[in-house]
Amino acid sequence: MNSQTLPVLDTLIAEAREVSGAEALLQGLLAEGVDTIFGYPGGAILPIYDALYDFKEQLNHVLVRHEQGGIHAGQGYARASGKVGVVFATSGPGATNLVTGLADAQIDSTPLVCITGQVFAHLLGSDAFQETDVINITAPVTKWNYQVTEAREIPGILAKAFYIARSGRPGPVLIDITKNAQLEKLPFAGYAPCTRIRSYRPAPVVRPAAVVQAADLINQAQRPLVLWGQGVVLGGAEREFQAFIEKSGIPAAWTILGAGALASDHPLNVGMLGMHGNYGPNVLTNECDVLIAIGMRFDDRVTGRLDKYAKQARIIHLDIDPTEIDKNVATTVAVWGDCKQTIPLLTRLVAERQHPAWRQRFADCHAQEVDAVIKDALFPATGELTMGEVIQQLNELTHGEAILVSDVGQHQMVTCRYGRLNGSRLHITSGGLGTMGFALPAAIGAKFGVPERTVVAIIGDGGVQMTIQELGTIMQTGIDVKIIILNNQFLGMVRQWQELFSDRRYSFVNIQSPDYVAVAKGYRIEGQRVAERADLRPALEAMLAHPGSYMLEVMVAQEQNIFPMVPQGCSVSEIRLR
């Protein structure tokens, strides 16, 4: 140590004041730029809530109605804003209620820092009141977790948590803090963010040779196809991606978490991949000669049957996470690294092309799909209301600028397929885990994350009943979330499978609903119910014009199926249009 650093240290020590572990935690959150916390208090996290009383001006704590709602709100906040979502819960049941959200955030790479209270350290392992082994329960569903048992650990561990949650491939982190550690005092001289961990590599280094190889393959290709996923969004590489696509002239298709990174109406955006994706990108996956996967993980819902997936193509895979390379689909060239760095390198090396004949194939497929599916889904003249026309009407009113938050099931696929997005982070949905009940709390979180945008939650009559208690959170905070319930009086996606594959043996998919408008009214939320085509547009306009939250229940056709569809166990080229 040289003589210059000594006085600095002296000042730091002199300035250090005694604070409680709880206060150190909140100071740390402020230093990390946190403005919003979603949480629910309880015995083991009381000291943190006591300290929070003095931070009411700086930290906006949103009291949710259930910890699952809290963590989904944190996810919605993170997905909409790109910032780390922060969630508080108490020990025992409070902590176990986070598990679904953690698993969801883990598989969808959503950055979260969850703080759970824990019983006093001396009670650990004794089956104390509201004690549960949170660290081991959450190990498989967190990127990292840690149990703090002494106050002095708090600043360092919190810094590590934020660094791990948002760096590399993001993910959820959980810190379990025993009550004594929240209460104990520690000398606190300030908060130092974490910038590296010896054993942790957020991103692999870019190997220029791989980029050159990839560019060569692309330049030789006659029928190249780009598949992009959320990696482009998480890397903040939307502009780099668009520049690459526009220079190379390669048609590009998206996974549902990547949606919007290239705007819906971009001429090179050829649509959605996977089970209920568009016809062209699915069929032509098995005809392309070079497949370029960017920040996506070849999920089974995207690939269909693997041994018949793009076998004719050479595969280029760009990813930040080495475990994804060769996990499901063997690559010809792997380009490791953050796509924010790798895409521009590739753009520099690829030739300017147009691929008119190849692109015409996508246009032809699209025309077929419009004829067989889209026309009737979006513009039905007669018959019952369709989910598609609700989304279409919404598009016409929000012009692709609203944040759509969808739940899980048929309405989700309809929202993915038809929701117009002018940019990324405009459609938030539970992709990997498929968590029903996600949308309502996630929409609340999204609105807190990006208050200037209109947020529309689109939910089925099944999913909304799973987390409907969060209407209470809307009521108490006065947050402005528009809620559309697409009510088909069925658990629609399961019903569709039972119709198509189980000979219409409808087993427990008939679900009753309460009077949603009355329920909303009970929570002092305006609403209305429509069942007629003529009423739909005015109702949507009323919803969007209403100051504050609004619930619109739309009675849609009971037995409508989502097509196209790649049946499970089939190849993407066996996609059915009807």
Next chain:
Amino acid sequence: MERQEYNITAYTENHIGLLNRIAIIFSRRKINIESLNTSPSEIEGIHRFNIVITETEDVVRKICRQMEKQVEVLKVYFNSNDEVVWQEMALYKVPTDVIAEKALVERLLRENGARAVVIRKDYTVFETTGHRQETDSLLRALQPFGLIEFVRSARIAIIKSSDGFNRQLREFEEAKPGAEVVENEYLNDREGVFAM
């Protein structure tokens, strides 16, 4: 691809809970860990896991990458049995009077290189160290003679081609913070050792 025994060697931080995080990578795929040893490594403060499983190379590679993805894991290698020097230790508790009475038993023990660790009037504990077949064959041989207790340790293995972890650790420690951190010259090496 054929299933065979693989020796997984992981260099890690010594962190509470890491053992569980590593174990669940195997259990979620319903893979049995046949042997697991944790010990210090050649570097102070760095822990070494030796894990043995029987699987295809493809699965082992994926598992090793998932292990390496854990925040506290520095590096993971996997090797077939002929790429490592490995040993397991076994202890056998045998009635002392049997050994005294039967010359055959004593010869058996001698032939197997067993060493008496404890000799008491009622029992004697022998120790052998070697490959699985060796400790197994002595176990079978002793069964008819009133073997009281048997235990075998986890496998420990040294990678023949490894020059230790000191150089790699230095690279880890010298790496600059931030997005451009990483060195991964081995990452795409599909033969034997891989690491990031």
